[in-house]
Amino acid sequence: MSRKKIFNGKRLKTARMYRGKTIDVLANETKINKKDILAFEEDKYKPVVENVMKLSNTLNFPKEYFFQNDDIRVTIENTHIRPESPIPRVEEISYKEKIVMTHKIISFIESYIQFPAINLPDNLSKYDDMETLATKMRRHWGLGDGPIGNMVTLLEVNGISISSMNVEKRGAVSFTQKQSIDRNSRYLVCLGNDRKSATIRNFDLAYELAYIVSVEAGIPSKRFSKEEFACAFLLPKETFFEDLGKAHELEDYVELKKKWIVPISAMILRAYQLEVINYKKYMYLMREMEKQGWLKKEPLDENIKATNPALLKKSVEMLIDNNIMSGTELVDNLANCGLNLYPDDIENLLGLKDKMLSPKNSYKRDNVTKVNFKKKK
Template sequence: MLNRKFNGARLKEGRIYRGYTITELAEYLEVSKQMVSKYENAHVDPAFETVHKIASYLDFPVQYFYEKSVEVKVGNTYFRSLLSTGKKDREMQLDRIKYITILRRMLEEYIDFPELDILKNFEYENDMEHFTQQLRTYWEIGDKPIKDIVLLLEEKGFILSSIYLENKSIDAFGANCSIGNKDYYSIVLSSDKQSFYRRQFDVAHELGHALLHESSIVFNDLDKEEQKQIEKEANDFAAAFLLPREPFLRDVLMHPNDLEYYKMLKKKWGVSISAMLMRAYKLEAINDGTYQYMQRLISKKGWRQKEPYDDIKEIAEPMANRQAIELLVENDYFSGSELLKILSKEFGLTVLPNEVEKLLGLEEGYLIEKEPPLTNNIVQIKNIRSI
């Protein structure tokens, strides 16, 4: 490693991954901002002692800064709260998507995952009801409620992960990625302050971006009004996909003006009361006056922050990547440390065990091998002989 050249681009990647500015890193290293910029742009190599300080501050192994990972092409990154997510936060999460995709590529060497089964041959044509019905038909869902959209997307080959995100305004984000000639679609969900029902809509929203926008827009070219439009389309997709028009209308029209009735529908359709109310309004099952009245009632009942049944149903967690690791480790295919070595040697990504645990939703400490108990006792009990 000592003979390898310091990778300034990797320094920038790691700094942004941790959410630090050049100024913050410069102050910690007691150098100028210009010097850090020179490090990142490969104009100056930091001293080895400085690299150790960088590694300590950014919480990456030293080797991380001397390597280059396999190339991952990342498309537009869509955020559930797109308009309230700043550029810094979007950039900070970009490499989490990339690293999760690299981990999946590594695991595919040993595990058979479902192939990405994404709708490609159908046009949106401004008819969301028809578009979502085509997808339901293609995936053989019919008109049934989607009991667990996280499980559904994993079965369809999407990569999902639930991780702790310091920015509380980010609920979920996703992006199309490719390694070599293989395409992936990765979705990251916030593990903080969620309910099963909110997560259902978050995942459906990200699915909407994947199907409606990934191949048709250049995100950086969008102005705020255009961003609002694609957010609206993703929300409309999520509502139409989770609550298909005809069967949902049959249910809601039985008692459209009774807010208590929506509690029962929530159990059946797996969608929040607030989202169902909006869907009922857009489908003209309730008029504007009734909708506004019920919204005020929701506020009065305190359901803005927490709805009935939110704390009863367990949140759906991604399973595929975690199960893959557990299959390999529990069956002694390789140990946690061997997995990390493969990730480093073959994929150019040297990270600490806890980083992989966070990215894949593993139990803390799972990849750290336990020290075997000491058996080299100097003394032992004598054999007891009968007299």
């Protein structure tokens, strides 16, 4: 005899926050009394079938999702969202729910594919100055003192997961969470709306790396200048100092931008930090940038294209290309683990092509042997 499925109020709250809706908004859209919705979320009583369908359709979650329990439990240890973020609070909450869901999907995929382990120095200290911390990171990752053209790949190969789910959302900023599943911690970074510019993306990821370094070094985030660290990490003191000898006017920084793949505003700030220019010169250059509209859109931003996150996308492609499971089977297997989502949501979270997980892109399996990539070297 099959066991009757019971509506899970916590799932309703998660779905509502995932979609960035308040109870008032959801009540207005579904025509369900907001007191009833709150009661559903608190499991005080269960919705009738008609209301379940209204909630499912409005929130765009399969109705089965609301009758599942969480097989994969994620603990959020730390969250970093820039204080100047212009997005409403309800959208911030939505981003956090989506990155938690991303981690759950990664955890499932790790049953088949070994992701890079987190690779951070164990000698970061709260007593280190910013230059020392930046140098320790570069030395640990074997970067030398030249430009870093691709922060995306650098972070991914060193065990930091990156999602591109927000790159098309106006006003979205990059953010980072430290999460754990079964006490195994992972940092997950979500890109913002950086206009797909390599220079902006590099700086944003260096800024998020600063948050990670502050956590690992035990430095309170409010006492850690993430902008200063990002400049020191991307523009090493000795080598960038030499290049600054050629930079006198604003146009000279445009040429440096081609080499260092860093925003002009960050290079000017770094020049001031290194005392190559004084405060008066710094303010002059920033005023010139404002006059030319460069504070909103710098030269070369559209010419130097950013690298997209690849690790999550490639992991799914490996599952499909090696006939381990089709796109449809991936969706079904996630549902069996309590992650009953529509394919387009999974595609968005993992940066997959549209319709990649739809039935027409599925593969037939004939006597397929499961491959465990963890055992492959």
